[in-house]
Amino acid sequence: MRYFLAKGVLTVPTTKKLLLVDGNSVAFRAFFAMHSALESFINHDGLHTNAIYAFKTMLDNILKQTEPTNVLVAFDAGKTTFRTKKFDDYKGTRAKMPGELAEQLPFLHKLLDAYGIKWYELKDYEADDIIGTMAKEGAAAGMDVTVLSGDRDLTQLASDRVTVQVTVKGVTQLEAYTPAHFQEKLGIAPKQLIDVKALMGDNSDNYPGVTKVGEKTALKLVQEYGSVEDLYAHVDEMKKSKLKENLINDKDMAFLSKDLATIRTSAPITVKLADTDYAGPDVEALTALYQELDFNSFLKDLAPQEEEVAVKKELPVISLSAENLDLALKNTDPQAFMIEMLGDNYHTEPVIAVGLGTPAQWYVTTDHTILQNPALQAWLADNQRIKYVFDAKRNYVAAHRFGATIKGIDFDMLLVSYLLNTVDNSNDLGAVAKMHGYQGVEPDATVYGTGAKRQVPTDSALFIQHIAHKLAAIYQLQPQLIQDLKDHEQMPLYTDIELPLAIVLADMEIAGVKVEPDTLKKMGASLKERLQDLENRIYTEAGHEFNINSPKQLGVVLFDEMKLTPIKKTKTGYSTSVSVLEKLQDESPIIQMILSYRQLAKIQSTYVEGLLGQIHPDGKIHTRYVQTLTQTGRLSSQDPNLQNIPMHQDEGKQIRKAFVPSYPGWQIFDSDYSQVELRVLAHVSGDENMREAFRENRDIHANTAMKIFHLSDPSQVTDNMRRQAKATNFGIVYGISDYGLSQNIGISRIQAKAFIDAYFEQYPKVKEWTEQIVQTAREKGYVETIMHRRRYLPDINAKNRNLRLFAERTAMNTPIQGSAADIIKVAMINMAKVLRERKLQATMLLQVHDELIFEAPAEEIPILEKLVPSIMDSAVKLAVPLKVDSSYGNTWYDVK
């Protein structure tokens, strides 16, 4: 008996739950779900393991879903059963089980033993009959019964007490058959499936039923007459037809077929309900089995706290040189490849090693000039020579510094890992490998050190082995991670979007954007004077000098010395943020001075001085777009961040004047999506009111204002109403709360609540969608974008209310923000392609979430004005049109 701890009290579960698994059919499904990976899943003894791997995943899935107290897995005992005695040809056409699967069955039994799960087979009976009999016993004992099978025949067992889960596709997707589901789908009760099969027969089990009767006719007859017996009781009353003739002729076969189709519920089984008690796995036995099967990722799940269990093997490495390049590159198999640098910034970091190879032989050199070798460059540029890497963009940009172009990358371990799970993807290969159960790589920090002590290891043998181990990890994890992508239905996202995008981004980073230092320096000089002046006036007002940049010191001055009203506290003291200072405006003239000082100091330090320090010798800034960081699928930009250059206030916006084209006579060209997130919401929610607004090209915020303020004419919408409606639209996208909205637009919570209620009344499908997406997140544990980008939300069922509510808001926001990210990524790939095909000089430079920025010769501007919007608005087909606005000018500032 297992006990569940609830609110500190021991309670006995009220209902026992019995899980019955059709071992053979699930094994078949498992085998074919991962058939494409058959040759990648072979253990060190040459045993195929794909079916064991998938079976284990399916089993975990159903165990997690049903949390059973009792489990039984039933297998077929042999070829002959009581059914073959009744009908010689029963299953007569069934192909023999593939050898690659048959060899895995004994290990499935071992797996179940290690799981502590009873498995059972019975001579002369099929697994179906064992399950039918146990299901009946379990239901009679008051248990909730779940049956898992890959075979729809089992669904005849469905009842109030028995749910039948049938595998649909892939490894984890199931369809639940309940009596209600049956009625809805087929218009009959579960038991009547037997009658349907009696009439239509079963091709795979090879019994014929009645001549010329297929599924449609059989269903119609059963719906009309109820059963085979009742049908034949009234067959004489049927009007003369070929059907009637066939029914009469094949009566014996119909009854025999019914008998064959009927799953026995009183087979002479020797297993008892008590034998099926399930108490969880035997970790020791499982560990041994996983080791035998080379299931590294599952091993890691078993003992996550165990450190350094893997033996660091000595790998076969040859020092790569111009002399043995031929040998290294002769191998036409896919090869792992890497260019190693110590730091993050691959635009500038020195290359400390280059490596490539396969598990049979690794080649590593610490001499970066190998990248200039013509033979290596030819291999790198050959699309047909497949490369496996960790961070395609990093390697591509680094190679480019040596005049090399990399083509033919088809596995990027970092990118794939990020798509599988956005959480915790670091730049450290060892850490990522470990996440996926591969223990053989040290973290870079261990080998190279951290901070100021980071350096190339003095022990060069150790260094070379580290590179080889990294290459080996990339190579070894490739089949597993690609299979995981397939299971997630993420291959198109990977091959059509993220992988080509990595190269598009690399080219943008390499192109860089020209920034005029003189413009920034002039701004800096003027800012310096104004800051000096403000500083002096603030000191005068405060009565003494202090560090205005220190929130702590500022708090003391404002709230202790000057006795202004503290509005909000932070963990460490008084809050001095803008929202607080704005509320204090009337209490002292020092507030306005501080607000101005803050604003100018930010511009000075982050943008003037910050950007000046980032200009390369070529006069350009080369940011890095991080493709594997955000939890929604957006990009981020680092060193420097070019996605947060000031825009909203003119003081800061002046910074944009320093961003100029690379050549005289060129222009900056900019296109941005208009309200792309709300259009995505209109698409995914199916809300007709919102869709209509976009189809009619209305001002969406004014449209919302009319709806929530109950106005009849657009002329009645005031600026303030529109502003509040706009905030409400944003609030919906963020996963709204009345408090959040009230804070944002400075109204009462009551008022904010009224807005939200009115909003949902006017856009009813939006409300439905928000509820449905949260429900989906609870059931699946993740949400998805239109392109199957996935975000897991482990807190969606958290006890902690704040964590749970946050996960709920995220569940609403991520599909919207993430789908918008999907869309612009597709547009970027298409844009890069069309610029190349048309041989335009225009160059894509920057992406700012819903906006693309180019530089181009003036004569190409008229082309771009048509081309860019047409590519962007056709990136995907939504239920509403996408709208794109464009403009251009001499500098980024003039683009408005």
Added chain:
DNA sequence: ACTCTCACG
């Protein structure tokens, strides 16, 4: 290394 603040979509 963490906190606070503020820049962007």
Added chain:
DNA sequence: ACGTACGTGAGAGTT
């Protein structure tokens, strides 16, 4: 009764 908008990066001060 409780604390709350979603997603980022960088600079400065403090620990």
